[in-house]
Structures are given as C-alpha cells and as structure tokens.
Amino acid sequence: MPEEVKQLEDYSKDVDALLSEIKDTADLTRSQIGESVERITVLEKKARNANDLKSTSRLVVKAVNMAIAQKNLDKLKEIVHGFAKKHGQMRTVIVEAVRAASGICDDQVEDVYTLQGQQREDLIQSLRTITEGKMFLEAERARLTYILSHVLLSRNETRKARDVLAELSVETFGSLDRRQKTDYLLQQAFLNAQIGDWVQMKIVTNKINVKFFKEEDTQEQKLRYYEYLIRYAVHNDEYLNACRYYREVYDTDVIKSDESRSKVVLENIVYFVLLAPFNHEQHDLLHRIFADQTFNTPKLQYQYNLLKCFTTPELMRWAGLEALYGQILKSTDVFSNRSTDGKGQARFDEFHKRVLEHNVRVVYKYYTNITLKRLQSFLEVDERQVEEILSSLVQNGTIYAKIDRPAKVITFTKPKKTEDVLNDFTNNITKLLSLVETVNYQIEKEKAVQEAFK
Incomplete structure (x- = not known):
C-alpha cells in the first residue's frame, strides 16, 4: 500500500x-x-x-x-x-x-x-x-478477532475461540496500547484455562508485564491476572506460589476496602503457606506472615492460631488439631469436598502431612536417638507412615535420619567423615597448644612479678 x-x-x-x-x-x-x-x-x-x-x-x-x-x-x-x-x-x-x-x-x-x-x-x-497481512489494520483485526472469540464462546465453542484468539501476537502490535494488549492477553489466558491448557495459559500470562498494574484504573486487570495465576498454581500444587499470588491480590484497594473479600484472601494466604512444603523460602514467608499484625485480628483468630502452632517448636496433636480446626477448614473452598477443582480432601490430607513433618522437625531438634515406637506415639500414626515421613524429609534434605530396623531405633546424628574427624582433632590440638602457651605466659609473668618484689 x-x-x-x-x-x-x-x-x-x-x-x-x-x-x-x-x-x-x-x-x-x-x-x-x-x-x-x-x-x-x-x-x-x-x-x-x-x-x-x-x-x-x-x-x-x-x-x-x-x-x-x-x-x-x-x-x-x-x-x-x-x-x-x-x-x-x-x-x-x-x-x-x-x-x-x-x-x-x-x-x-x-x-x-x-x-x-x-x-x-x-x-x-x-x-x-x-x-489479513496488513500492519496498518492490526488494531482493527485484533478488535474483530476479540469479538469473534466472544461469539464462539457464547456458543460454547471454547477451544475454537481460543484458537482464533491465539492467532494474534498482540504483544508485538505497535498500534495497541498496553491496556488493550493486556485485555487481549487476559482473554487468551481465560480461554486456555477454560479448556485446561495450563501450560499455554502460563505462557500467555508471562507476556504480561506486572509493572502495568501500578498504573491507575488497572485493578480489574490485576485481579484477573492473579486469578489465572492462582488457578495455575493450585492446579499444579504450587502452594507457595499460590500464597504469593494471594498476597498480591490483597495488595489491591478494591480488595482491602471489601471486608468479606479481604477476609477470604487473608485466610487463603495462611492456608497455602501452611500447605507449602518446608524449605528456607517457606520458613521465611511463614514467619513474616505470622509477624504481620494484619493476621492478628479477631476475624482471623483460628488462622492466626494455626500460624502460631507452626512457628512454635512444639509438638502438635493431630487429633486435637482436627477436632478444633477440621470443621472450619473443610468449610473453605481450599479444603472442601465441593472445592472448584475437586481436590479439597487431597489438600486436607496434605495439611495432615505438614503437621506430621513439623512434629518430626521438632523431635529432630531435641533428640539424637529415638525409638520408632516412641516417635510413632508422638506422631499418632502407624509405623509405615512414620517411615514415609522420615524418608520424605531425608530425601529433600530437611533432616538427617538413619533407621536401625532390627533395634527399631532412629538416629538423627549424622556420622562424621574421616576428614571431618581429622579436622576436629587438628582444631582441638591447636586450641590445646594455644591454652598451654597462654598458661605458660601467665606463669612466667607471675614469676617475674615475684622476682621484682624480692
């Protein structure tokens, strides 16, 4: 042209x-x-x-x-x-x-x-x-394709709507502003989520620059963006990421101003950080959330108490914990059998596993050796489950443990290598010689003082 x-x-x-x-x-x-x-x-x-x-x-x-x-x-x-x-x-x-x-x-x-x-x-x-093929009409083509995807979606042709909208590489369109590009990408993410194509949905969301959400009047797009990321994280059992995304959701004026919505978001922050497997990041985030006074309120009393249990190096009895919090947890969408993805009970079982892992870490802190029967009484589970929990924690490097099966004794003390023993011996000899030298100096000093007074 x-x-x-x-x-x-x-x-x-x-x-x-x-x-x-x-x-x-x-x-x-x-x-x-x-x-x-x-x-x-x-x-x-x-x-x-x-x-x-x-x-x-x-x-x-x-x-x-x-x-x-x-x-x-x-x-x-x-x-x-x-x-x-x-x-x-x-x-x-x-x-x-x-x-x-x-x-x-x-x-x-x-x-x-x-x-x-x-x-x-x-x-x-x-x-x-x-x-088609005209760069100066890319904005009009994007708009028409967006409308067409809605037409197909209204006829329940979700996959076809996704394929049509996926033809657009809107992130490369120079005639569209950031808001329009974000809307198109969010619609692509929505359609991918609807058909269960989570990998493609994550690829699409990665094209969105989160700095855009710092601009005015972008709260709706921000909430949609993190909604899809949360769905992706929960689907893949990435609980720590889900917790982070919920924190971003809470950091939105429209959520903070709505008491009922903010309460649900804060509860989910607690639930997902507790569901996340233990590591340095989870431990740090857990303690930062516990220290945040936003959670220390009457409306979040049960959630705050759960945080306190997991941040205190004390054993938790699962029977008592389930009796106290079980009904409350199972009434939420995270742990309910009627949860959106139908995995509520599986997450409740995962929560039980996190309680057991916490108890093992507490025992590991105070014991060097313990019988399998004694540890079993602490955890209130059968012997097979005890071994599974120990194996899991040893495999991910959280603790060191070795089971003497004939004696049914668990050792938490890691044996030293020959090099370590030799290094310790060398260090001890160095310290001993240093002490001998110091004592010798003090003796010589005292002799010199006595000679001076004669």
Whole structure:
C-alpha cells in the first residue's frame, strides 16, 4: 500500500453537495442505494486520485453507513471490499471503512443496530479477510478477532475461540496500547484455562508485564491476572506460589476496602503457606506472615492460631488439631469436598502431612536417638507412615535420619567423615597448644612479678 502523498486538489465542496443529496435512511430501495453508491464511487475516484484523504474517507464511510442503515449485509461487504481494493487507495480510508463496518458487530457500540447469529460471524470473517497481512489494520483485526472469540464462546465453542484468539501476537502490535494488549492477553489466558491448557495459559500470562498494574484504573486487570495465576498454581500444587499470588491480590484497594473479600484472601494466604512444603523460602514467608499484625485480628483468630502452632517448636496433636480446626477448614473452598477443582480432601490430607513433618522437625531438634515406637506415639500414626515421613524429609534434605530396623531405633546424628574427624582433632590440638602457651605466659609473668618484689 503506497504512502499518502501531498493533496493535489480539494473536493470538500463537491462532497458536501453530494452527501446533502444522498440519504442513508432505511426506507431507500435497493436500486436507490445502487445509484447513490455509483455516484459516490465516481466522486471517490476523483478525490482518491487527487490524494484528498478527508473527502475520500467521508465518501467511503457514507456508502458504508447507507448499507448499515438498510441492514443489507451483502451490499455492506461488497462496498467495503470494493473500496479497499481500489488502486492507490489510502490506508486511512481502508481503516475508516473497516472501522465503520465493524461497528455493528460489537455489542458495546451504541446508536447502531448490532448483528447477531451467523450474519455477525460472516461479516467479521469478511472484514478479517481485508485486515489479513496488513500492519496498518492490526488494531482493527485484533478488535474483530476479540469479538469473534466472544461469539464462539457464547456458543460454547471454547477451544475454537481460543484458537482464533491465539492467532494474534498482540504483544508485538505497535498500534495497541498496553491496556488493550493486556485485555487481549487476559482473554487468551481465560480461554486456555477454560479448556485446561495450563501450560499455554502460563505462557500467555508471562507476556504480561506486572509493572502495568501500578498504573491507575488497572485493578480489574490485576485481579484477573492473579486469578489465572492462582488457578495455575493450585492446579499444579504450587502452594507457595499460590500464597504469593494471594498476597498480591490483597495488595489491591478494591480488595482491602471489601471486608468479606479481604477476609477470604487473608485466610487463603495462611492456608497455602501452611500447605507449602518446608524449605528456607517457606520458613521465611511463614514467619513474616505470622509477624504481620494484619493476621492478628479477631476475624482471623483460628488462622492466626494455626500460624502460631507452626512457628512454635512444639509438638502438635493431630487429633486435637482436627477436632478444633477440621470443621472450619473443610468449610473453605481450599479444603472442601465441593472445592472448584475437586481436590479439597487431597489438600486436607496434605495439611495432615505438614503437621506430621513439623512434629518430626521438632523431635529432630531435641533428640539424637529415638525409638520408632516412641516417635510413632508422638506422631499418632502407624509405623509405615512414620517411615514415609522420615524418608520424605531425608530425601529433600530437611533432616538427617538413619533407621536401625532390627533395634527399631532412629538416629538423627549424622556420622562424621574421616576428614571431618581429622579436622576436629587438628582444631582441638591447636586450641590445646594455644591454652598451654597462654598458661605458660601467665606463669612466667607471675614469676617475674615475684622476682621484682624480692
């Protein structure tokens, strides 16, 4: 498409005269529309050859609006395609034509009738054909594709809607602002989540720059973004990430100002940090949350008490813990059998495992050796479960343990290597020689003092 050049002639007066004679009301006959379009076409050619951009745009948009007023879809497609293919047609004119025609496809556009059903989809596909491969129409193509995905989604063709929207690499579109790009990417993430394509959903969300959410009026997009990340994290049992995402959700004015929503978010922060496997990051985040006075309130009393249990190096009795908190936990969407993903009971079993692991770490802190039966009485589980918990903690490097099966004794003291024993011996000899030297110095000093007084 050639670039617009300097205007050679002004046809504004001719256009004014022609448009004042032509009506775009619905009572025009097909022959009258054909006549009017023919007259517009003649003048449009003159204006186009003279590079009169304003006049050409007015004429083309007028022809489009006439077909819209008549609700004549075939004529509308013929007009738009016809003017778009004219030799030397200016880019702005094509953009205006496509934009005017696509207005009846968008439910949010007021003051025009909106196409529905198959006619709507046909027009969208027709206009998308015009925009294909044209960079100057990428914004219009993105808008049409976005509308088409909603049309397909309304017909429960979710996968097809995802595939259509996935054709757009909106992150590379220079004509779209950050807000529009974010909306399109969030819609792609939503459709991927709906069909269970979690990997693709994560790839799409990674294209969104979180710095955008620091701008004004972006809270809705921020909440949608973290909603999808939370769904991804929970689906993959990434509980520590889910906790972090919920903290970002809470750091939103619309959540903080809503007491009921903020309470649920704060509860989920606690639940997911407790569900996360123990490591340095989890330990640090757990203690920071416990130290946060936001959680030390009457409305979060039970959750705060749970935090206190897990941050205190004392044994927890599962029977008592379940009796006290079991019903409360199972009433939440995280642990309920009616949870969104149906994994509530599995997470409750995981929570039981975290309690057992906490108790093993407490025992490891105070014992060097313990019988299997004694540890079993602490954990209140059978011997097989004790060994499973120990094996899990040893495997991830949390503790060191060795079981003497014939004697049924567990040793928590890690045996030293030959090099370590030799190093300790060397260090001890060095300390001993240092002490001997110090004592010798003190003795010599005392002798010198006594000699001085003689």
